[in-house]
Amino acid sequence: MDAIRTDGLTKTFDEVTAVDDLSFAVEDGELFGLLGPNGAGKSTLINMLVTLLRPSSGTATVDGHDIIEETDAVRDSIGVVFQEPALDEDLTGEENLAFHARLYGMHEPRRSERINEVLELVGLGGERDQAVGTYSGGMQRRLEIGRGLLHEPAVLFLDEPTVGLDAQTRRDSWEYIQRLNREGVSIVLTTHYIEEAEQLCDRVAIVDDGNVSAIDTPAALKESLGGDVVALGVDARLDSLCGRLERSPWVLEYATTDDGVNVTVERGRARVADLVRLADDVDAPITSVDLHRPDLETVFLALTGTTLEVGGRDVDVPAPSLEASDGRAEDSTRRSRAAVTEDER
Structure with missing residues (x-):
């Protein structure tokens, strides 16, 4: 079974088409890259796949679940690390993970076991009791990746996971991402860093102006020139x-x-x-x-006629509506309130 499959997936905002008739598949266990500049449509595509935006047309499945008809099942099977930080800096690293685990309805003793496992996985076991506001940018990013893995998702979405990190921290983050993939997690990674796509991804989709111009391994894309x-x-x-x-x-x-x-x-x-x-x-x-x-920058230029720095276009995309399939506003961080209440009794 494919980890992700899209068929004619499209999203428009007023008269702007942010994602245009995309059809592709991500294989189970694959580390799949979406390479393109800011404004190319990568984040809009991710927001549809994680059920935060409804497609204007087309269909998609994630871990075999329809993103419109089976919203809850999709959210249960994915982990997401968004481009913008979303940690509570007043809480410790362990408290951030514990809060997220409760939202997913995880009970003791499994909750504590997973928190310990994740903290060790991302190398923050020694900093678990420190307030996240004291963490470096790289440590916070690792904690966010760990939070996305708490409930052992089948598919992990990483939206520009290393933006704003220094070169060494970025490379350290690459090692964590590769390790997760080797352990069987299917990963979809959006990036505008050429080296990141070449180093990490099994296959790369070249994304520009809401379209996918080509999909192949980094080596095959370079050889295509x-x-x-x-x-x-x-x-x-x-x-x-x-x-x-x-x-x-x-x-x-x-x-x-x-x-x-x-x-x-x-x-x-x-x-x-x-x-x-x-x-x-x-x-x-x-x-x-x-x-x-040729490198992937050259491939991108040959396929799109522009560079990653200046490609894409400014799209005024509203904040995700957090729509559920039945029309209710239902964020994955809110849908388990009952589980939290029951667990804390």
Whole structure:
């Protein structure tokens, strides 16, 4: 059974289509990445899959449960770490986890067992009694990931999990995420960090303007460009140079950038001189030449015509409505109040 399957999933806000007719599947046990810039539709897609937003059209299942007809079953089978922090900084690490466990109806002794297991998993056993407000940003992020795992979900959603973290803390977080995946948790990760997608993900979906342009392994996506990339810095007459590139049979692909043009060719080192001659023929001054193998940034540029930094578009997306399938406002952090009351008697 697929961990996630979508069929024509669409979300519109007024006249803006944030997610446009997406159909794809995430395999059970896979670490699946959604790579795209801010505004590409990644968070809107996640909010639909975790039942915080209703699709405008289309269908999807998570762990075999329909996101509209089986809202509670979906929420019971997922863990979510949102981009914005959602911890109570006045509570200790252990108290944050205990509160969340009660909301999920976890009873003793299993609740204490899971809190201990999760704190050790994310490396915070020694800081369990400290107020979360004293934690570093990386420690808080790890605690949030641990909180999402408390009830042993089948699928874990991580929405930009390392935004705002320093390089070392980001790499430490990668290790925790990979460990969780090795232990059998299916993970969907949204990111706009190239290295994060390449290092972590079994497969990556290239997302831009609410569409998925391609889905494959990072290696296959890079190989799909079929050659080396020569980045030329060009000061003027870029259109004339592009015209010559268009007529050159040895040019596999090219894409303009803010600084010039990226040209995909076989045997890039041997073709640098040819590219410089083409630029000289049309009086296009070359300011820089850089040769490199394709990475996911290059793939994104080739598929979408823009970079991760400037791609996407600003979408005025309202806050999730927390709708349930029967129309009630029913947040997963509220739906277990009865269980909390019963447990604390």
